[in-house]
Amino acid sequence: MKSALMVFVSILGLAGCATSDEFREGDVVIESPWARSSAGRTATGVVYLRLSNLAAEPEQLLGVTTPIAAGASVHRTMREHGMMSMQPLQALALAANETVSLEPGGLHIMLMQLGSPLVEGETFPMTLNFERAGSIDIHVTVRGVGAMSAHE
Numbered sequence: 277m278k279s280a281l282m283v284f285v286s287i288l289g290l291a292g293c294a295t296s297d298e299f300r301e302g303d304v305v306i307e308s309p310w311a312r313s314s315a316g317r318t319a320t321g322v323v324y325l326r327l328s329n330l331a332a333e334p335e336q337l338l339g340v341t342t343p344i345a346a347g348a349s350v351h352r353t354m355r356e357h358g359m360m361s362m363q364p365l366q367a368l369a370l371a372a373n374e375t376v377s378l379e380p381g382g383l384h385i386m387l388m389q390l391g392s393p394l395v396e397g398e399t400f401p402m403t404l405n406f407e408r409a410g411s412i413d414i415h416v417t418v419r420g421v422g423a424m425s426a427h428e
């Protein structure tokens with residue numbers, strides 16, 4: 277009985293791992309890219325993910341493209357005088373062996389002029405261009421509108 281339970285738990289564990297997508301090129305690893313579904317007629321979308329530079333030298337994310345939007349760029353979120361605002365970054369720097377999380381309330385990738393709404397459960401392709409690792413193609417999973425992480 278006890279061993280049957282253990283097997284069941286480990287299957288659940290594997291199922292959980294399957295949802296955390298990982299993409300690697302050279303020394304750059306991109307984990308769990310996800311987007312919030314875009315409700316109604318909103319023409320913008322937001323993508324979150326985790327970026328790791330495994331190299332002993334600095335790396336930079338220079339740009340982002342996706343066929344589903346006219347534009348995509350890295351934004352940071354700032355709080356000034358109690359107001360939240362966003363600012364595009366020219367490049368996102370990664371120090372040697374650094375991991376940076378793009379997550380709700382902080383850094384994110386903004387999609388402008390979406391061709392069609394982002395629908396929960398669907399995925400879409402995106403390409404990240406790095407200074408040293410070059411282009412990395414990933415697939416972004418669309419989560420629910422209230423999702424706060426890749427696992428909701």
Ligand SMILES: [Cu+2]
Nearest residue numbers: 351362384386
């Ligand atoms: Cu933004």
